[in-house]
Amino acid sequence: MSETWKALKPYALITPQTLVFLMFLVFPILMIGVVSFWEFNGYSMTPAFTLDNYQGILTDVTLKTYLNTFKFLGLTWLATLLIGYPVAYFLAFHVPKLEWQILLFLVCTIPFWTSNIIRMISWVPLLGREGLVNQGLMGIGLTQEPLQFLLFSDFAVVLGMVHLYIIFMIAPIFNSLMRIERSLVTAAEDLGASGFQTFREVILPLSAPGIAIGSIFIVTLIMGEFVTVRLMGGGQSASVGKLIQTQIGSLQYPLAAANAMVLLAVTMLIIISILRVLDIRKEL
């Protein structure tokens, strides 16, 4: 018995998760794929096989919307990396006690403690026309007129996303920095490496998997993002997620499904290219 059981045990162990995956991830995605070929009118869908939905979305608008989404992605990725890495580095190397590290790490999650409504309302007194920032800038005489672009603009969208998602960059980088054997740093110093050399030759390569994982998080979150885009962009900015949401709101499920399939493919492509550059499994 024990031999068979030993062979079967791993399968038994992965069965529950596999079932959950199949039922709640694979099956819904397959359904979306199927629906994307259906026909629809204002109020109902009929099973069919038509490519109209895909043809319908291959337009300038979709292309423009994708470019806009890539712009948000690029800017947010850069900002979260440039801000997130130093924060993670500080937490990992300059905060001596584990308790403090955990506490400060929790502080980074604060943006998640508020609901969308609260966030939407509270940005206005800060960035609005009469807001704190504008009053401050005008107060010290830097600007004469209130700056309109601070709120309800592409700038505001990126700001909102960085604010909300930076933790997804900090966490994996922090994790990989914590795994670095400290004696490696000591060894580098003993061999006469400067601070920058140590960083470039030892720490950065060893934390690369963290950066890659963080980037994957950012890509998946932002490619599908629509709430922040709508609230911070004041409804005037476009993203693929928002496009899909408008179609769902108007009961055009097959069109939305076709859009979702394209979005899924594009997102997968980006992630595959990240994994091409860096083999996360090997590095871990």
Place this chain on the structure above:
Amino acid sequence: MAKFSRRQVMRTGLAAGAFLTATRCASAPKGTPNNPATGPEVNTNQSKDVTLRLIGTGVSQINDIRDKAQEDLGFKFDMRALSTEENNQIAITQPGQYDIFDGEYFSLPLVVPSGNLQPIDIKRITNYDQIVSFFRTGEFKGMPVEDSQGTAPFRVQYLTGPDSSEFSATPTDFATLIPFQYNADTLGYRPDLVGREIESWGELFNPEFRGKTSILDIPQIGIMDAAMVAEALGLMTFADKGNMTKAEIDQIIEILKEQKANGQFRAFWKTFDESVNLMNSGEVVLQSMWSPAVTAVQSQGTECIYAPLKEGYRGWGGGIGLSKNLEGIQLDAAYEYINWMLDGWVGAFLGRQGYYSAAPEAARKFMSAAEWDFWYEGQPAAEDIVDPFGKTLAKSGVVRDGGSFDERFGNIVCWNSTMEENTYLVQKWNEFIAS
């Protein structure tokens, strides 16, 4: 950090999973809707056990109304407040989730063909003849509303037969919805920041307010506002605003894109709260608004006028429809609820928020003379006007924006609409947002 062994974690996880499965799969207790109690039905007061599930938008799903209805009728209500879009989605795709649909007339061209509503037998509605004539016959004292464009309630009020899902142009005994509340929508503005009176829809595109205006980001409603503005400015004309052709949609979207590129809009809004927030903070000084949103701005102490405009109003109306799943005592209870709704208490409650009631004369019995004169007659408030939640909306002496019921309702020139080119409209609207 405490150390967990892998085995421990797996064991706990599996146990939790098993526990959840066990509790989920256990059968529902007897007597609940999922598992009705079996046994001889000798209960004489069955309606006590009835629970009616309502879906509707936030403006109608109000706890005070539910509580009063439960008290007066003796059965239970379960209300769900949804956004306009979610409400339509559930009405069309999830017929099992509701007994009573409280939705807007303009959604009917989509909801009715789905076959999820059953026609309302007008013979069972006691106060039907007291409902404002426009909803019943399309007539209203010869005023402009009779020629209004779009999905006017009268056009989708009747069905051809008891099992039909086809609209009838003339009155029959089978109604789609019984009107619940309705209003005449227009532009709202901040008099302190605008500095003068706003009298035309055209002002929304006035460069004077560049970067300080807003419209709705719901294609079917936003397009109507845009059409009102374009017509007022003489930028274009429509054969029928309520049913635009592809060429007309192209043209109006071009106009909108140009305005957006010029930075005319500060933001677009999708929910009630957003419009209140935009106005209250002064980010926007002039925008298309829903009447209770104006009231909400006012109740926070900010001046806000709901402008009577010379081109007329954009109307909207919501009503109550019955799910096809209703039968037996559930159906009887639903009819009881409709009759209760038309009896006047609800009408008065809604009236105090600035909405109009389906049967104003019935509502009048439940309103004070001062309230009636202020809300319906357009006369100066004889005393402070207080809303149902205790907030003072108008000081004594103030007159309602736009005046009396006849002046406001009679001057509706278009209604929220579902057009034949709805799919194309949404596509072009996305183009506008992406521009």
